[in-house]
Each structure stands twice: as structure tokens, then as C-alpha cells.
Amino acid sequence: MKKMNGKYKFFGWSNSVIGPLHLLNGIPNQDYAKFYISNKITIGVVCDGLGSKKYSHIGSKTLADSLIKCAKIFDFSKDISLFKSLLKSIWDIEKYPYSDMDTGTTLLFCIIQKGIVRIGMVGDGAIVLLGKQDKIITPDKNDSFGNITRSFGANSDIIWHEYKASDIDSVVMFTDGISDDLAPERMINFASNFVVEYKNKHQVQREIIINKWLKEWPVRGHSDDKSILALVKGKK
Numbered sequence: 001m002k003k004m005n006g007k008y009k010f011f012g013w014s015n016s017v018i019g020p021l022h023l024l025n026g027i028p029n030q031d032y033a034k035f036y037i038s039n040k041i042t043i044g045v046v047c048d049g050l051g052s053k054k055y056s057h058i059g060s061k062t063l064a065d066s067l068i069k070c071a072k073i074f075d076f077s078k079d080i081s082l083f084k085s086l087l088k089s090i091w092d093i094e095k096y097p098y099s100d101m102d103t104g105t106t107l108l109f110c111i112i113q114k115g116i117v118r119i120g121m122v123g124d125g126a127i128v129l130l131g132k133q134d135k136i137i138t139p140d141k142n143d144s145f146g147n148i149t150r151s152f153g154a155n156s157d158i159i160w161h162e163y164k165a166s167d168i169d170s171v172v173m174f175t176d177g178i179s180d181d182l183a184p185e186r187m188i189n190f191a192s193n194f195v196v197e198y199k200n201k202h203q204v205q206r207e208i209i210i211n212k213w214l215k216e217w218p219v220r221g222h223s224d225d226k227s228i229l230a231l232v233k234g235k236k
Contacts, residue, residue, distance in 0.1 A: 008165050010042045010112060013198070013206055014229035017214040019177060021223035030105075031175050031227035032060040036068045042112040043071045044231045048125060048175040050104035050151055059103025062094040063152060071111045076118070084158050091152075104151035107158070108173045110231060117168045119161040123150040126179035128191035132167040136187050138179070170195045171231045177224035181217070199232050 014033035022029065030049030036042070045067045049056025070087040095103050106123030119127055119137060127137040139150070140159075150156050172191035182190055198206050214226045 008112070008115070008233055010037060010231050010233055012037060012042070012044055012229065012231040013203060013210075014044070014046070014227070015207060015210045015214060016227035017211055017225065019223050019225040022225060028057040029225050030057045030060055031177070031225040032057075032064045033173075033227040033229045034064045034068065035229060035231065036072075040113065041072060042231060043068050043109070044171065044173060044229045045107070045109040046125065046173045046175060046227050046229050047108070048106040048123070048177075048225070048227070050106075050149060053102055053104040055098050055102045056105055058095060058098055059105040062103070063091050063105050063107060066091040066094045067107070067109050071109075071113075076111075076113065076116070080160060088153070100153045104153070106149060106175070107152045108175075110171045110173065112165055112168075112231070115165045117163040117165050117171070119163070119171075120158045121161075122152045122156050122158055124176040124179070126174055126176075126182075126187060128172045128187055129163065129168055129170075130172070130188070130192055130195065131169040134188045134192075136184060137161060138184070165233075169233050172228065173230075174228040175224075175226060177222070177226035178228060180224075181219045181222065194228070195230055195232055198230070199234075 012035040014035055016029060016031045016033045018029035033046045035044040045064045047060035047064045049060040066087060070090050074083050074086060106125055108125045108127055109120045111118045124139055129135045172194060
């Protein structure tokens, strides 16, 4: 997929596979990854439903869908803090009649529009930016309580980061089913190799190959769902 976003072309792909433990117990994949590309905006979003929440698989899908709807209509010349309120309102409609309590999910996203790359994060996972200066964005562990994962909702703030699109070549986002198994010093190489390896493959071939190695994740005892999404500048 090749579309214009201002003067920058981006294409993307996403993959999400159910973890062995959820498969064994008949639990749905609680991750969800999705992207949207038009002539005006590029959006990528990855959500990881909390395992302790009964309907977190519904929460992750509806929040990803809601994020794309919100990003398409929000005026980014306004106060950025208003974005969360709009997103929460859309999500409440999308997930009705389910409550925040039963649909807890993390949120990672990237919005590219008018030469600006905006990154948002609530909860676990990782976002790697490749380009003029490679960068890893992970949650602030000092802003958490023990093993409690922050989830999107009325009492959680979106952590924003902003960059020039001219400085960014690729954005790779992945849930903690992947990030927890990678040492921080390996994340940039992992993301870079991921982009180089798969950016030129046919989308069907790419999906089959990536899904296969996600299911055959080499870390012994891995059990979590795994999702990864890439947005890449340039021709496909």
C-alpha cells in the first residue's frame, strides 16, 4: 500500500497472533493491531487487552478502531489534551454496553500528518523510531505500581511525543509479548532488521512469514499474545 501523507509516502503492515497459553485455555487473542493510510493522514495503533479483564479482547479492538476515527477528525492545532476526551467518548460508544472495568487495554499509536509524527502511549509495550536519530519509547516504570499495568481510561493520561516526519524513516510498535523478551539495547536492531527483512516482500508472503515466526517465538516458555506493526517511509 503506497499513499501520500503530505509530501511523505508511508506504507505499513501489522501482525497479531494468539499466545500459546490463551490458545490452550480457549481465550481469544487479547491484542489488536491496525493501521490506516490516506492522502492526508497515516495512523498505526496497537492495543494489548489486560489478561485480568473478561472482555479485554473487545476493549483492544474497539479502542484501536476508536483511535483511528478520533485521529481522522481531531484538529491538532487545538490543545492536545482534548484528544483523550474525544477518544474516550468515541470508545465508550464503540464498546457499549461494556464498561472500562471489563475492557481494560493498553494503547500505543502513531499519527503522521502535515509533516509531524505524533506518538502516544498508555501502558506497556514499546515503540521504536528509526531515522535521523533512532529512539526507543517505553513506559516509565517509575510511574507504575508493582506489576499493575496502566490501561486507557478516565484516570490515565496519554504520554505524547512529537517529531518531524522528515527525521523519521520507520516506526515499529509492539506489545509486551515481544518487548518483554528483548533487552533495551536490542530493540533498535530488532526493529531495524524487521523493517529491512520484510518491507519489500509481497503483503501475503509477509503476513504468512511473520505470523509463523511469532507463533514460533524462540524464547522458552513464552505464553503471551504478540502483535507488531510497522509504518515505513518510501516506496513499497
